[in-house]
Amino acid sequence: YPDELLYSQLCRYYVRTGYTAYAFAADDLYSKRTVHPDIEFLNKFNDDALYWITKYKTLEEIIQQHTMFPVYARFLPKERKSAAHTALIKMEGNWRNLLAIPNTGERYLMFCPECAKEDREFFGETYWHRQHQIQRIRICPKHKCFLLNSNIRNSGRISPGLYSAEQNIPYDTFKKKD
Secondary structure (H helix, E strand, C coil), X not given: CCCECHHHHHHHHHXXXXXXXXXXXXXXXXXXXXCCCCCCCXXXXXXXXXXXXXXXXXXXXXXXXXXXXXXXXXXXXXXXXXXXXXXXXXXCCCHHHHCCCCCCCCCEEEECHHHHHHHHHHHCCCCCECHHHCCXXXXXXXXXXXXXXXXXXXXXXXXXXXXXXXXXXXXXXXXXXX
8 A cells, every 4th residue: 555564564464364373474474483573664574475575566665665764764874874775675683773763762653543534445444654653743744633643552562463553543533522
C-alpha cells in the first residue's frame, strides 16, 4: 500500500497465513527465531523471506519507500548516509549507530483515524503508515487532525510480535461522540 511500513506488510502476512504463534512466523521470516521485528526498518531476513519481500521491488526501493530511512537520513552527511544505507542493504545492525534517531522515550505506533477510515473504505483494511510514525509530528499531513497512539509500543522493551493495524486500530475512533 502507499506509504506502508514494511513491518505493516509483515503483520498482514502473519495474520493472513494463520500462524498460531509469532515464533512460527519468525522461523519463516528471520535468520534467527529470537528476532524482535524492527518496526521502522528491517531485520536480517532468511533467503526465502528475502526472495518474496524483493519479488516486486528491490531492497533499495523497499528501504526508500517502506522504512523510516529517508526520514532519519535526510540531514546526515553524505558519507554517513551512504554507510547507513549500505548497512541496511546488508541487513547489519550497525545502521542504528549511523542514523540520527532521537531518543524521545516511550513511543507507540500512531495512526490517523481519518486515514484508517479511508483505508478501510478503499482497501478493505487499514495499515501502518510511515508518515504517521515520524517522531514529534502529531498531526496527519493529509487530514490535519491529531494522530492517535495505538497500544503497540515502538520503543523500549516489548514482546516480539507482528501487530497488524487492522486488528489494533478500533473502528470507533473516528465516530463522533454524542
